[in-house]
Amino acid sequence: MKKIITALLLTSSLAANATSAEFTAKQLQQVDEVRSAALKSPLSYELLESLTTEVGPRLPGTENDKKAVAWAKARFNELGFDKVWLEEATFPEWRRYSESGKILTPSEQPLHLTALGNSISTPKEGVTGSVVLFETLDELIAAPANSLKGKIAYINYRMNRNIDGNGYGPAVKARATGAIEAAKKGAIAYMMRSVSTAHHRFAHTGGSYYKEGVKKIPNVTIANPDADQIARLVALNKAVSVNINVQAQSLGEGIGYNVIGQFNGTENPEQYVLIGGHLDSWDLGTGALDDGAGVALTMAAAKHISDVKRPKRSIRVVLFAAEELGLWGAKAYFAKHKNDLHNIVAAAESDFGADVVYGFESNVDAASLPVVRAIAKELAPLNVEYIGKNQANGGPDLIPFKNAVSAPIFELAQDGTDYFDYHHTADDTLDKVTPAKLRQNTAAYAVFALMAADAKTTIKPKAATK
Amino acid sequence: MKKIITALLLTSSLAANATSAEFTAKQLQQVDEVRSAALKSPLSYELLESLTTEVGPRLPGTENDKKAVAWAKARFNELGFDKVWLEEATFPEWRRYSESGKILTPSEQPLHLTALGNSISTPKEGVTGSVVLFETLDELIAAPANSLKGKIAYINYRMNRNIDGNGYGPAVKARATGAIEAAKKGAIAYMMRSVSTAHHRFAHTGGSYYKEGVKKIPNVTIANPDADQIARLVALNKAVSVNINVQAQSLGEGIGYNVIGQFNGTENPEQYVLIGGHLDSWDLGTGALDDGAGVALTMAAAKHISDVKRPKRSIRVVLFAAEELGLWGAKAYFAKHKNDLHNIVAAAESDFGADVVYGFESNVDAASLPVVRAIAKELAPLNVEYIGKNQANGGPDLIPFKNAVSAPIFELAQDGTDYFDYHHTADDTLDKVTPAKLRQNTAAYAVFALMAADAKTTIKPKAATK
Ligand SMILES: [Zn+2]
Ligand SMILES: [Zn+2]
Numbered sequence: 051m052k053k054i055i056t057a058l059l060l061t062s063s064l065a066a067n068a069t070s071a072e073f074t075a076k077q078l079q080q081v082d083e084v085r086s087a088a089l090k091s092p093l094s095y096e097l098l099e100s101l102t103t104e105v106g107p108r109l110p111g112t113e114n115d116k117k118a119v120a121w122a123k124a125r126f127n128e129l130g131f132d133k134v135w136l137e138e139a140t141f142p143e144w145r146r147y148s149e150s151g152k153i154l155t156p157s158e159q160p161l162h163l164t165a166l167g168n169s170i171s172t173p174k175e176g177v178t179g180s181v182v183l184f185e186t187l188d189e190l191i192a193a194p195a196n197s198l199k200g201k202i203a204y205i206n207y208r209m210n211r212n213i214d215g216n217g218y219g220p221a222v223k224a225r226a227t228g229a230i231e232a233a234k235k236g237a238i239a240y241m242m243r244s245v246s247t248a249h250h251r252f253a254h255t256g257g258s259y260y261k262e263g264v265k266k267i268p269n270v271t272i273a274n275p276d277a278d279q280i281a282r283l284v285a286l287n288k289a290v291s292v293n294i295n296v297q298a299q300s301l302g303e304g305i306g307y308n309v310i311g312q313f314n315g316t317e318n319p320e321q322y323v324l325i326g327g328h329l330d331s332w333d334l335g336t337g338a339l340d341d342g343a344g345v346a347l348t349m350a351a352a353k354h355i356s357d358v359k360r361p362k363r364s365i366r367v368v369l370f371a372a373e374e375l376g377l378w379g380a381k382a383y384f385a386k387h388k389n390d391l392h393n394i395v396a397a398a399e400s401d402f403g404a405d406v407v408y409g410f411e412s413n414v415d416a417a418s419l420p421v422v423r424a425i426a427k428e429l430a431p432l433n434v435e436y437i438g439k440n441q442a443n444g445g446p447d448l449i450p451f452k453n454a455v456s457a458p459i460f461e462l463a464q465d466g467t468d469y470f471d472y473h474h475t476a477d478d479t480l481d482k483v484t485p486a487k488l489r490q491n492t493a494a495y496a497v498f499a500l501m502a503a504d505a506k507t508t509i510k511p512k513a514a515t516k
Numbered sequence: 517m518k519k520i521i522t523a524l525l526l527t528s529s530l531a532a533n534a535t536s537a538e539f540t541a542k543q544l545q546q547v548d549e550v551r552s553a554a555l556k557s558p559l560s561y562e563l564l565e566s567l568t569t570e571v572g573p574r575l576p577g578t579e580n581d582k583k584a585v586a587w588a589k590a591r592f593n594e595l596g597f598d599k600v601w602l603e604e605a606t607f608p609e610w611r612r613y614s615e616s617g618k619i620l621t622p623s624e625q626p627l628h629l630t631a632l633g634n635s636i637s638t639p640k641e642g643v644t645g646s647v648v649l650f651e652t653l654d655e656l657i658a659a660p661a662n663s664l665k666g667k668i669a670y671i672n673y674r675m676n677r678n679i680d681g682n683g684y685g686p687a688v689k690a691r692a693t694g695a696i697e698a699a700k701k702g703a704i705a706y707m708m709r710s711v712s713t714a715h716h717r718f719a720h721t722g723g724s725y726y727k728e729g730v731k732k733i734p735n736v737t738i739a740n741p742d743a744d745q746i747a748r749l750v751a752l753n754k755a756v757s758v759n760i761n762v763q764a765q766s767l768g769e770g771i772g773y774n775v776i777g778q779f780n781g782t783e784n785p786e787q788y789v790l791i792g793g794h795l796d797s798w799d800l801g802t803g804a805l806d807d808g809a810g811v812a813l814t815m816a817a818a819k820h821i822s823d824v825k826r827p828k829r830s831i832r833v834v835l836f837a838a839e840e841l842g843l844w845g846a847k848a849y850f851a852k853h854k855n856d857l858h859n860i861v862a863a864a865e866s867d868f869g870a871d872v873v874y875g876f877e878s879n880v881d882a883a884s885l886p887v888v889r890a891i892a893k894e895l896a897p898l899n900v901e902y903i904g905k906n907q908a909n910g911g912p913d914l915i916p917f918k919n920a921v922s923a924p925i926f927e928l929a930q931d932g933t934d935y936f937d938y939h940h941t942a943d944d945t946l947d948k949v950t951p952a953k954l955r956q957n958t959a960a961y962a963v964f965a966l967m968a969a970d971a972k973t974t975i976k977p978k979a980a981t982k
Contacts, residue, residue: 103748106625114623148616157580159572159802162942250716251801251943275945279802282569335717336625336745476628477717479741 126311143304176295328373335478399445592777609770642761801944865911
């Protein structure tokens with residue numbers, strides 16, 4: 051016990067030393083002011099309410115997508131950002147017009163489905179066929195050639211619920227490539243259990259792809275209760291036939307915009323902390339959790355910092371375009387900035403809802419760890435734990451960044467236990483966000499961004515290994 | 517403290533006396549056997565799973581409604597009921613073909629709506645108009661004549677959540693008659709916040725009516741998140757216009773059947789305990805909570821009794837037809853049996869989902885209260901509390917019975933806190949029923965029905981006051 055206490059005291063005094071080396075007492079006082087202001091302020095919730103109410107769903111290329119860009123630009127200006135600008139991004143435009151489904155035999159009943167992004171249409175009357183159930187994508191891949199001729203391939207795989215969303219990856223494989231594998235076996239349509247932890251009757255949409263040389267077939271997911279129903283009917287040895295009707299369209303290359311707001315640094319304005327989220331959303335809900343929350347809380351976090359001070363380095367809020375269709379805004383951003391990516395001293399994207407931030411993690415050079423620990427210390431009053439493995443992954447829009455260079459990525463890990471109940475569904479609406487939790491998120495981002503921008507040491511990425 | 521203990525002891529010994537007068541030790545042993553068997557048996561869940569999977573939604577007059585009648589008759593026979601029969605009931609047949617909605621201005625987005633039962637269709641392209649918001653039905657009624665010409669009337673009233681569902685009544689008024697009041701003011705359509713406690717994006721359907729001499733207008737409800745969105749947009753002083761598209765049809769008089777199974781009594785077979793639920797459901801979900809559960813648990817309860825004994829009086833399970841469209845099966849039953857309703861010694865309908873039964877209540881003659889207390893004592897091990905006001909209301913299908921005669925009504929009160937999250941939605945599916953809770957419900961109904969049928973004293977209703 052004595053050993054532990056001694057160790058704690060040592061850690062604590064080391065941390066205090068690190069902090070005092072990196073930040074003056076006045077700077078720490080400013081951190082406290084920002085944190086307190088963010089915890090009390092309704093700003094992030096007001097921004098989220100405004101975006102999801104006045105704009106609503108924000109599918110890339112739609113009228114609403116343009117409204118969202120105008121909304122973000124106007125809000126950055128109203129909030130007094132020093133610099134506000136747009137950067138173009140192109141993406142493959144796609145629209146959903148209508149969709150419906152039915153189980154026809156053994157007993158007629160509605161089937162709650164949604165088309166995956168990029169899906170082709172069915173004929174006007176839909177496509178009708180009997181269902182062949184596979185528990186996993188691998189089993190579909192292992193099916194004999196032509197064995198699904200005239201049939202509808204169905205994958206029944208159910209994702210696991212977990213605080214860090216680790217059930218998503220294994221489930222998403224079947225979403226991305228299932229239609230290709232089904233078409234290879236002769237299937238006339240592809241259907242899968244939604245990538246979802248919900249027990250509500252919403253189908254979850256998401257990105258999906260076709261492959262050159264493989265026939266494109268309609269590509270849908272069904273809600274968990276409907277998936278259970280199909281699985282029960284199949285288990286009863288009933289012949290299960292369904293009708294799937296999707297009317298959708300690919301419209302070629304669309305144009306959108308990353309919307310960017312910056313508070314300029316006082317000493318090294320060319321260096322910046324990048325925080326943000328993605329401005330687009332799927333068309334079904336109003337994109338409150340995915341990713342209105344990330345947009346609102348990072349805009350508000352920067353504003354709360356600016357109310358107290360301009361740090362040494364700039365704080366840049368990037369609202370990425372067309373994330374849902376394949377990180378198109380992120381790709382454009384990192385391509386455009388490929389020659390000055392070294393100016394990013396820290397990057398964190400919020401794109402995992404707005405439940406409490408429970409963990410803080412870095413991915414930086416060892417010499418930068420004292421700054422990281424100093425930040426962690428100031429996040430602790432928000433009940434954020436320092437993870438300390440220095441292996442942060444970051445949000446999806448940082449993937450091109452990581453692919454381009456060795457990158458100082460940070461993660462403010464949100465509790466994702468319920469995230470996949472709502473993600474990519476019609477049910478992703480404002481009422482799913484708890485104002486107090488959003489404030490805690492905002493405060494965490496504000497503390498992180500201020501300290502990363504204002505530290506004595508410039509944070510550096512791990513030495514490049516690629 | 518001592519006083520309380522003495523009081524408890526007194527109550528307990530009085531109860532013991534009442535019990536021993538009404539039931540022999542052997543009978544009480546049989547009650548225990550039935551209760552234990554029901555608590556362990558998967559039967560009620562299996563019946564519910566079979567009904568909701570193999571038949572699915574059961575809108576009166578549909579093919580599935582006929583399948584449900586055949587299902588129930590077959591199951592009664594398989595379970596060994598002594599007598600199984602059908603009784604005809606007519607009702608006004610109605611079908612929903614399709615429905616969709618959009619907010620058009622200030623920003624286009626989907627509107628999750630559902631037509632109320634009996635609604636007329638809109639034109640093929642839907643009806644478009646600007647929304648006039650009223651917080652309550654009374655405020656709509658108070659609006660000036662013709663003030664809604666060309667507009668869509670919208671009532672924003674939100675029902676309260678409560679264990680006994682007492683928020684339902686006040687909210688349902690606007691569902692039953694709102695379209696009439698809106699049409700009187702010149703509205704082209706009627707829209708209301710769903711009668712719902714859910715924060716999910718399902719609109720709740722339900723019964724609604726038109727009035728001779730008042731123009732029929734389309735009649736829909738919207739999901740709570742959509743209602744919040746409309747209310748926020750109106751509060752922002754935005755002109756809110758919506759498009760409502762409903763394709764539905766009234767088909768004249770339909771024919772359905774109450775399906776009835778009986779275990780005959782050994783001493784007074786003409787006297788019977790009536791338990792049951794309604795076999796029909798709305799078309800949106802699979803009617804698991806409303807009222808597959810009531811059907812399954814009362815069938816199973818009777819079967820568990822019969823496995824142990826045939827009581828003195830008969831046990832009759834009545835599965836009512838066309839409840840959702842206006843208690844048509846119940847009206848037919850009580851009209852057909854109007855000359856022998858005095859044979860019903862106790863009646864209880866389960867039509868409030870399948871959360872735990874927490875309370876037991878009677879509505880009987882004072883001379884029958886010792887039997888009631890004896891039953892309550894045997895329900896206590898199931899965590900069912902005796903309410904003891906002797907003012908039970910009973911399920912909806914017992915209303916015609918209460919209207920016809922003074923009726924010995926019982927209530928096994930289910931916890932309805934979450935019931936109106938699912939009631940009358942697409943989300944009323946099997947996964948919403950917890951097997952262990954359904955078993956507790958089944959055991960409670962079995963104990964009640966066995967004891968009411970096997971008591972020494974014949975339970976009598978309160979003296980008629982009508
Ligand atoms: Zn996202
Ligand atoms: Zn009901």
